Amino acid sequence: MSALEPALRSLTDALLHAVGRRDWAVADAELETLAQEAVAAMVANRTEDLATLARLVVRCHTALALEEGLDGEAMHRLGQLRALALTVAAARGSPPPRPPGALRTPGTPTAAVLSALGSGPRTCPALVEATGLSAEQVGSALPELRAAGLVHSWPAGRLTVNALADGAESDGAEPRTVFRWA
Template identity: 70%
Template sequence: MSTLDSAFQRVGDDLLDAIGRQDWTVADAELETLAQEAVAATVANRRDDLAALARVAARCHTALSLRDDPGGEDLHRLGQLRALAVMIAAARGRTPPRPAESLTAPGTPGAAVLAALRSGPQTCPALVEATGLSAEEVGGVLPELRAAGLIHSWPAGRLTVNALRSGSSP
């Protein structure tokens, strides 16, 4: 966990503590900090920070949702967390793909997936087996390879088949 991830976690912890104490001034300050960090990460296209902020917002939202008999102030902060999560999700959804060069650099999951696809179209489970990567690694890199125009995918029953795009040079 990076230093910034730890800092985001602490802000989330402080937010939940402030809500538990019903210290709305501190709670609002912690929410504002999270929102400012989300805007800064969006503007600077810091994908990892947006992912960390999404985790903190989801954790705080879940914790607050599970409280017994939340009052109006609790519900107000819950709504703010929901809005923050939506903003972060929108920012993460519009983040441009990484350049093809960084996706296909030797030793990266993208390079391994592209090498496996040279033998022909494959499903995600087949790519996991062919590359030795985890399902999470393969599942994480496939959308980026699609967005970069290096592969295309189509549904085949309950699975998705992936193939190199014609004209792409893996």
């Protein structure tokens, strides 16, 4: 864990709370601070801090994206988070997403999650129990599976439910992308 992680986690939590309160001045200040931290980490080539920033910015973006009924102001902040996430990913030299076939390779965490979801939708804690993987492994596999269009997720109270996307259960077939408009 980066020494900066607790401060960055507090910053992203404050951003989400500010958006929830519709306090745009505070939300903008938190976003600016995140961006400044990202630039500082890029300039100093602090790879551990960039990894922490990437994880927390994506976490914050996902939490905001799962909110229902976002207005224009909240959507604007969501776009800014997305831009920041892309900037941090580019700075980290993130490899391109793996193809769906590679995610189904037996013995990998992504294949284990796909297999567990074959019996129906599950929350993250249920996936940890079903696969025997750690929460971190499941948490790392899900975004990659979502990006490949193999899994879709939706909020259910305080948890997120994950399910195979249409066509994901057939081996080797490219899944259909399912678009859902809020």
